[in-house]
Amino acid sequence: MSERRPAEKNLAVHPVRLVLDLDAGIDDALALAYALGSSEVELVAVVASYGNVTQERAARNACALLDLLGRPDVPVYAGADRPLGAAESFSPAAGVVRIHGESGLGASELPAPSRPTRADGVGWLAREGCAAPPAAPLTYVPTGPLTNLALALRARPELAERLPRITFMGGALGVPGNVTPCAEANVHNDPEAADEVLVSGLPTRMVGLDVTHQVVLTREETARWRALGTRAGRFFADMTDHYIAVYERNNPGMGGCALHDPLALAAALDPTLVGCLRTNLRVCREGAVRGRTVCDPRRLRDEAKDAEVALTVDAPRFLEEFCSRVRRALA
């Protein structure tokens, strides 16, 4: 390992200089609130990617959410608008629109944002990720497809040595996918990008469906947000109730909605929340298993392991952190 790579213990140094890469649907918005309610976090920027919504809509949502949460100063950069190699910009499938709503934030819509999106999020990420001093590295947490990171690594391969371990939401190792029987949505949206990142040498921590389906939010908590009496509390309660209603239809018996993206962010800030398998990962790219994350058969016996895959989670402790941090952001 290069001496230049910032050690992950730097994550304990305050503030954590966080960059969120969001496809700005409902659970991405919850991750954003979690970040803003976290006292150890300095939110440096948001990169907005296609995924749950179009790239343009993701950028609009990220700006509008930051306005709502009182942080219009945080810059939002435009990320990729399509998967690697795609000829056209990406629009979500009808099933995804049903889950996250037309706006991407449930049935409600936020007012137009106070400022424009900045251009070239990929270039910005590559530059800033490389320029950050090892004592204050960027903590980059993608909760959408890994296209922006793959493009940034293509532009500046040394980025793989300059970022500390990145924690991403995506994939499924031991459980079924949520788009196909094999594939989870973020990896499914760009399997090539995810595969490029996983073989780049950049250390990763995968927070996939194995653990995100173990952390469930109920309407009891959204009622508390509504009772805060703030505009943000009401908006987040309505938005999340929409998401919970989708889960009640599609995953009856779960008792609420999964907190995919907030768990990835929480595990980036406090890796002791999850128990991980150390391995090397790849993504299947062909046939019915396209988009499946698997242990790389060619690197099974390698001593060096680039990836940590979260397989267990301290759900009660995470939920406590989630509720107190998000309430702080909405108050």
Ligand code: BDR
């Ligand atoms: C992931 O896919 C997106 O729909 C969610 O925002 C989350 O990042 C869950 O599979």
Ligand code: CA
């Ligand atoms: Ca997401």
